[in-house]
Amino acid sequence: MxxxxxxxxxxxxxxxxxxxxxxxxxxxxxxxxxxxxxxxxxxxxxxxxxxxxxxxxxxxxxxxxxxxxxxxxxxxxxxxxxxxxxxxxxxxxxxxxxxxxxxxxxxxxxxxxxxxxxxxxxxxxxxxxxxxxxxxxxxxxxxxxxxxxxxxxxxxxxxxxxxxxxxxxxxxxxxxxxxxxxxxxxxxxxVQRGNRGAMVRVALVGYTNVGKSTLMNVISKSEVFVENKLFATLDTTVRKVVIKNLPFLLSDTVGFIRKLPTQLIDSFKSTLDEVREADLLLHVVDISHPEFEHHIESVNQILQDIKSGDKPVIMVFNKIDAYKPLVIDEDDLITEKTARHNTLEDWKATWMGTVGEDKALFISATSKENYEEFREKVYEAVRAIHISRFPYNNFLYPDYKENHAEEKE
Incomplete structure (x- = not known):
């Protein structure tokens, strides 16, 4: 034995x-x-x-x-x-x-x-x-x-x-x-990125260990390494994904962290280029982490540092299956209710529920909770980018050319 x-x-x-x-x-x-x-x-x-x-x-x-x-x-x-x-x-x-x-x-x-x-x-x-x-x-x-x-x-x-x-x-x-x-x-x-053609590029970004690779596996049906440790993924993985009839490229990038060493930002230039050249960012957040709001700030700061802060973003609040708000006794006059006591419904009623023109999502990549809503939101965002890039391509959108005939004239 x-x-x-x-x-x-x-x-x-x-x-x-x-x-x-x-x-x-x-x-x-x-x-x-x-x-x-x-x-x-x-x-x-x-x-x-x-x-x-x-x-x-x-x-x-x-x-x-x-x-x-x-x-x-x-x-x-x-x-x-x-x-x-x-x-x-x-x-x-x-x-x-x-x-x-x-x-x-x-x-x-x-x-x-x-x-x-x-x-x-x-x-x-x-x-x-x-x-x-x-x-x-x-x-x-x-x-x-x-x-x-x-x-x-x-x-x-x-x-x-x-x-x-x-x-x-x-x-x-x-x-x-x-x-x-x-x-x-x-x-x-x-050259490889250039050879991918004009397909819409979507990048998963977020703090380290928020579930980006798990979400990548679910969307692309691939086998990206996943582990409950920081920086489980270093190399950028790019997969072709098709939702309904619409293909696009999805990349899983290295996780960010507070006080990220400047040496790494300089060294991982090509990895970060996947973020810089993306048409759409899926900002994944671990909502079960007690300090997730600070994580959002850190990621946004790094996106600003690499000149990617103005890109279209869908906020994806992941791990709702693991989210447990602190319980507060309503009769307790000493304990003051804070953000940590919020339920998911409370969070949806805050800025998170309407951020980015109502594009925020609350999902679980592991249990696939609200996964279809997530697919639909991503599809609509990618479709909008694709239409703006190919305004008269009626192969994917047979009704678009007819509805916008006057614009062409």
Whole structure:
């Protein structure tokens, strides 16, 4: 009888700060996400640390007393890694590594490490390596002895694992080489996009782990990888979809996240080009997540950053089967009703029910609840774009030419 494989998680602590512009509730929200990122990377968060500060300590991010507290906890509990919620400067990372004597990572490093795990294709691996090299370049001083001491585990995948002797010149040469390689692949992918003809292009966008790939599988009847972890999908998948008699192209893109490293936006240019060149965006939202409104804001900000904020959008509020509003006792005079107590009907009565000219949808990709309504809304939106592109094509719309004869004259 075969023994079950046991998964060993790396013992980790996470840390952040509460500043004037960020209260404790917001920090806990970020740390919740950081803990999920850590789990995705293969770590187990044993404890959280935070400190109230006006601004981060330029030398050690946290104050001296808090660092001593963390150091003592590390010794007592055999912690292997500490991860900070914000991006550390090279000097902060170097000082913390020296004081704590374990692996010190920040949010950016952790996300890059997850991308390194998830990269399946040669192109994705090239994009991730470029982002890692850009991140590592200013941190080379004093880093290799640290990597030499801590082999394997979270944050150790990529260039630093095998090239301990790498210096700045070699890394710069590698960055230049990777950029040229990506430029070549980008041209090839641009030609591929051009060869798709004038078909309407629809892109699934949204925060990571909101169910985009599950929805992709349902619509296109394909087998895109799905997992309840962050960044399960890295490579863009494009499928031809036909609803009724209307064909269009549907692409599943990499999930967005708050504080998305700029290195990744630069490296994943071609992947984001699928969003830039789309005619219609399906913005998928996990309505069962307590902070989904903040996720919407983060996605909208990234869409603005990549100059795609003005595209037609259908808001798709997914996972309604998992949505559970907080129960509030009507006789309780202390507890104040907040957005978290809203039912689905309450949400539909807010801005979400009428956003984008009544295009918001509430569905479950898993149970296919309201799926036919979703198909109909997508069909109508794609049909409108197709008609504007081919106004006198009566093959798909036999009644259109007759009804708009005067316009042609």
């Amino acid at each position: 075969l023994e079950k494989e046991t998964i060993t998680f790396e013992k980790t602590i996470i840390a952040g700060i509460v500043t004037k512009g960020q209260n404790e509730d917001k920090l806990n929200e970020y740390l919740d996400e950081l803990e999920f990122l850590t789990f995705t990377a293969g770590g187990e968060v044993i404890k959280r640390f935070f400190q109230r500060m006006e601004k981060p300590n330029p030398k050690t991010f946290l104050g001296t007393g808090k660092i001593e507290e963390i150091h003592l906890y590390i010794k007592e509990h055999d912690i292997k890694t500490v991860i900070f919620d914000d991006e550390l400067t090279p000097s902060q990372q170097k000082n913390l590594t020296k004081i704590l004597d374990i692996k010190v990572l920040d949010r950016t490093n952790l996300i890059l490490d997850i991308f390194a795990q998830r990269a399946e294709t040669s192109y994705a691996r090239t994009q991730v390596e470029l982002a890692q090299c850009i991140y590592l370049l200013p941190r080379l001083s004093g880093m290799w002895t640290h990597l030499e001491r801590q082999r394997g585990g979270i944050g150790m995948r990529g260039p630093g694992e095998t090239e301990i002797e790498t210096d700045r010149r070699i890394v710069r040469d590698r960055i230049a080489l990777l950029k040229e390689k990506i430029k070549t692949i980008d041209k090839q992918m641009g």
